[in-house]
Amino acid sequence: MEDAYRAINDILVGLFHELWELEEKAIITEDFKDLTNNDMHVIEAIGLGEGNNMSSIARKLNITVGSLTTAVNSLVNKAYVERRRSEKDRRVVYVRLTEKGVKAYHHHEDYHRQMTQAIISKLSEDEIPVLVKTLEGLEEFFRGYSGETGQ
Template identity: 30%
Template sequence: MNDKAKQWIDRYVDVYLLVTRRINAQIREHLGEDLTHDQFQVVRLINSIDHCTSSHLAETLAVGKSSITAIVNRLVDAGIIDRTRDEADRRLVYLSLTEYGNSIFESAQEQVREIISPYLQHFEEKDIEMFIVDVREAGAVDV
């Protein structure tokens, strides 16, 4: 790897860490009353996946099943998500948003979009799209 590539990587990591800390702090500040950052990630995934399970959440978020269970329990207790057993295989438990959970999610999602959109305004659409495609193809995240 040449020196220029090393410099780009170092600059990228520096900017990534700075922006991620800022965005996460803003998200925590705005979501604090309704959802934690981790809870928002879980609710966001549940919203986007039919027949979502705790195992799928743990795998997607790369955390232990016990961590997911604790988050799911809090979200169930708060009335944000429901658990439903599969009719054919009672061992399978699906997670879904309640009506209240959906309204919390929609509000939180809008707040997150408002926080992140100013950062994206500095880039052209093709650059944003190319970055997202490159990250997806690298297998780093499922976007």
Template identity: 35%
Template sequence: MENQVKTINDSLVRIYTDILWIEENELRKSQFSDVSIKEMHAINVITMYDQKTASQVAKELHLTPGTLTATIDRLVKKNYVKRIRSNHDRRVIRLGLTQKGRLMYRAHDAFHRMMVRSFLRDLDPAEIKTIEKALQNLESFLREHS
């Protein structure tokens, strides 16, 4: 079992590193070369579908509110994100993506979908269920330690 733990750990570390490297490399070559990997992940958390508060986004990214504010300021200046004041409570400001931000979100989402499809290729439904369970276990562990 210890050999399997080491093999899987080494694989997870390589995969994590490779995903980050590919994302950074593709960003530099793309029309979104003005966005850092951290800014791209902020765009991903904001999503096209929700208008989250800065506190919600900071919590999901494990950032302090001050760090997130600086990131959002840069994304607003670059026209990826907009601040939306609530009609019901003018003190509440939500974050949304601009058209440029939505385009970036879709490109990032497409990369991840392509990557997951490749990961699951040639697996039967039972194998996919096993992977889902293993990922749930990993997520649970990470939540307990974050």
């Protein structure tokens, strides 16, 4: 059992390090060289459509509105995001992706699709539910460890 524990631990630690580095190499291409991994995750959290308010985006990312403001300022300056104030309550700020931001969003989404497909293609129909259950357990651990209650 100790060998299995050590193998799983080594794989998880290695995967987390590699994922961050590989994602950066895969998504920060010539077209998006002015973005960071963090920028891409903010773009992903903003999502497609008419926009979201800053509080809901910050909640998705589990960061403060102040930290999100800094990130959004940078993305506005790079023309990936635009802001607008609510007509009903001027204190509420909505952000949405520009056309350039939508292209970055789809680029990032495509990377995730390829990564998921690469994993699924190696599994049988019976193995997929086992992987899903395993990943749900890992997600539950992380949410519990960080104090997050889930959404």
